[in-house]
Amino acid sequence: MKARLHDLSVSRDGGWLLTIHTSENVGPLFDDLRESDVDVTVKKHRKKRSLDANAYAWALLDKLAAHYGVAREKVYRQEIQSIGGVSEVLCLRENAAATFCRSWERNGIGWMTDTGPSKLKGCVNVTVWYGSSVYDTEQMSRLIDAIVQDCRDAGIETMTPRELDALVSRWGEVTSWDAGKNTNTKGSGTP
Numbered sequence: 001m002k003a004r005l006h007d008l009s010v011s012r013d014g015g016w017l018l019t020i021h022t023s024e025n026v027g028p029l030f031d032d033l034r035e036s037d038v039d040v041t042v043k044k045h046r047k048k049r050s051l052d053a054n055a056y057a058w059a060l061l062d063k064l065a066a067h068y069g070v071a072r073e074k075v076y077r078q079e080i081q082s083i084g085g086v087s088e089v090l091c092l093r094e095n096a097a098a099t100f101c102r103s104w105e106r107n108g109i110g111w112m113t114d115t116g117p118s119k120l121k122g123c124v125n126v127t128v129w130y131g132s133s134v135y136d137t138e139q140m141s142r143l144i145d146a147i148v149q150d151c152r153d154a155g156i157e158t159m160t161p162r163e164l165d166a167l168v169s170r171w172g173e174v175t176s177w178d179a180g181k182n183t184n185t186k187g188s189g190t191p
Helices: 027-033 051-068 072-082 094-105 137-153 161-169
Strands: 004-010 016-021 087-093 112-117 123-129 175-178 181-184
Touching (some): 072 123, 094 123
Antiparallel strands (some): 004 016, 087 123
16 A cells, blocks of 8 residues: 555653555445554555556567577576676575575576685575566666667667656556555566
């Protein structure tokens, strides 16, 4: 749910009261949970990517794969590894790394791992990449920009900058929340 932090004050018992403003109808949610403890996560809102952007990325990946004579999944993985901000390095016990890597890679095509040495005895460093199914607008934009540039370098036709801007402008129109129930307004899907 998209909302704005409205007010912060101290209650009579010394606790904190955080007021959130939203245009969504949260009355039924409030009625259902008002007498219960709840888990709350507040984070900065980011636009989600659209199905159109996802479909366009895969169409270009398919053209690159055909151009180079390789599987599009291989091209997709290379593109993910070429952009920043979509990986982390974890220090794991050597005897647990293989199991972790297999589990991580089950998340999807772009969820990759690479194991390297660690300075800590009995440990390895594992670089993990997230697949584009969890990318926000900024990350998906970097991925599409990299794919578009590689297509241009290979002489493959892409959208004009104006068409790309129009595609990017629709990234926030993916999902609408109605009283806690997810309803798609533009479609959904992940690679």
